[in-house]
Amino acid sequence: LRTSGDPLERIESGVRGYAKLFPAVFDRAVGSTLTSEDGRQWIDFFCGAGSLNYGHNNPAAKQALLDYISRDGIQHSLDTVTAAKVEFVETFEELILRPRGLDYRIQFTGPTGTNAVEAAIKLAKQKTSRSHVIAFTNAYHGHSLGSLALTGNRFYHSEFYGSRNNVTHLPYDGYSVGVDSARLLAKMLEDSSSGIPIPAAIILETVQGEGGVNVASDQWLCEIASICRHHGIVLVIDDIQVGNGRTGKFFSFEHAGIKPDVVCLSKSIGGGLPMSIVLIDPEMDVWKPGQHTGTFRGNNLAFVAAAAVLKNWADPNFESEIQNRSEVIQTKLSSIQDRYSHHEFDVRGRGMIWGLDVADGTLARTVIDDCFANGLLMEASGAEDQVLKIMPALTIPTALLKHGLDIFGQAIDRAID
Numbered sequence: 055l056r057t058s059g060d061p062l063e064r065i066e067s068g069v070r071g072y073a074k075l076f077p078a079v080f081d082r083a084v085g086s087t088l089t090s091e092d093g094r095q096w097i098d099f100f101c102g103a104g105s106l107n108y109g110h111n112n113p114a115a116k117q118a119l120l121d122y123i124s125r126d127g128i129q130h131s132l133d134t135v136t137a138a139k140v141e142f143v144e145t146f147e148e149l150i151l152r153p154r155g156l157d158y159r160i161q162f163t164g165p166t167g168t169n170a171v172e173a174a175i176k177l178a179k180q181k182t183s184r185s186h187v188i189a190f191t192n193a194y195h196g197h198s199l200g201s202l203a204l205t206g207n208r209f210y211h212s213e214f215y216g217s218r219n220n221v222t223h224l225p226y227d228g229y230s231v232g233v234d235s236a237r238l239l240a241k242m243l244e245d246s247s248s249g250i251p252i253p254a255a256i257i258l259e260t261v262q263g264e265g266g267v268n269v270a271s272d273q274w275l276c277e278i279a280s281i282c283r284h285h286g287i288v289l290v291i292d293d294i295q296v297g298n299g300r301t302g303k304f305f306s307f308e309h310a311g312i313k314p315d316v317v318c319l320s321k322s323i324g325g326g327l328p329m330s331i332v333l334i335d336p337e338m339d340v341w342k343p344g345q346h347t348g349t350f351r352g353n354n355l356a357f358v359a360a361a362a363v364l365k366n367w368a369d370p371n372f373e374s375e376i377q378n379r380s381e382v383i384q385t386k387l388s389s390i391q392d393r394y395s396h397h398e399f400d401v402r403g404r405g406m407i408w409g410l411d412v413a414d415g416t417l418a419r420t421v422i423d424d425c426f427a428n429g430l431l432m433e434a435s436g437a438e439d440q441v442l443k444i445m446p447a448l449t450i451p452t453a454l455l456k457h458g459l460d461i462f463g464q465a466i467d468r469a470i471d
């Protein structure tokens with residue numbers, strides 16, 4: 055790559071990726087700062103799509119990994135019990151499950167979020183002997199054929215995939231002004247003329263990350279949970295992007311006080327390394343041993359990094375520090391919204407995931423490019439990529455956060471004025 059020509063041009067011709075959108079050869083990253091080979095730096099508001107909540111090369115994870123590798127710890131173990139797995143499970147139970155009064159069983163599902171979603175839906179179907187699933191508009195649950203069926207955006211689908219089978223997408227909370235979509239769902243399930251059978255599962259994100267930072271109200275979530283209880287429907291919360299503290303609490307559904315039957319976790323659970331799990335209500339665990347498997351479910355390096363970053367949750371101030379940063383972001387976005395009140399921008403978010411909906415994908419791209427040119431990495435989400443998404447590491451220092459927000463604000467000014 056380095057022997058002839060510009061590496062970016064060469065990689066762009068042979069590899070599908072982000073070379074055009076973010077023209078840099080990234081090389082190193084610490085905390086919330088990325089550095090390219092040629093020494094340029096960016097503040098990271100993208101956070102590996104939510105997989106780096108504790109920052110790049112988190113010092114605790116890095117040290118634990120270095121120690122583990124230097125003592126020749128097991129790297130990969132499929133389903134066997136290892137010291138690293140035990141350490142992860144015990145840490146997760148002690149710091150996350152027990153303090154929240156949760157008794158979930160943990161199933162390791164593989165490296166990606168999609169693996170967790172596939173497992174959750176299969177389990178719900180097996181448990182209920184039903185095949186239908188309800189998901190929501192703007193949902194994002196993955197791209198494999200099973201999980202793609204649950205992902206809303208038409209752009210990802212093709213008539214040839216045959217991938218919409220047995221899934222109905224209903225309006226997410228707030229999708230249509232004045233429509234209470236939980237009540238609508240309750241009525242449709244009671245009404246045989248609606249054509250929607252009682253499903254095996256309802257799957258949802260409490261904040262839709264890829265779908266445009268749409269935040270479901272706690273009340274709506276409680277109503278959905280109650281519909282599930284009433285009909286014996288398995289409630290699956292996809293906390294892949296907004297779990298792991300992203301909304302200010304470890305699980306995003308804690309705000310609403312509901313207890314899902316199944317929870318999907320991935321991205322930041324592995325402390326920066328690939329890992330996914332499903333949490334299963336003990337009553338739901340109907341699988342026979344070996345009924346749902348996959349090779350890379352025993353990535354012990356991920357278990358080591360995961361246990362290390364989970365220790366953040368032993369700090370009694372961790373949640374309030376997220377809240378402080380949340381307020382910094384919200385204040386900045388509200389001031390931008392006020393400055394451009396004639397543009398009807400919408401500000402949405404919770405914890406450390408925020409969106410500025412500028413209702414125009416081209417404008418959003420202009421802002422992203424300007425930010426990139428000025429040292430800030432960020433992305434858009436939403437069906438038209440019209441929502442500028444602010445998703446820094448939970449651990450970003452406040453001064454760096456403010457600096458990034460200033461770059462963002464100036465980019466908006468330049469794009470509009």
Ligand code: PMP
Nearest residue numbers: 166167168194195196292294295
């Ligand atoms: N669910 C949600 C909510 C996600 O945000 C994503 C990834 N953006 C996935 C599932 C799929 O995860 P992965 O890309 O790791 O398969």
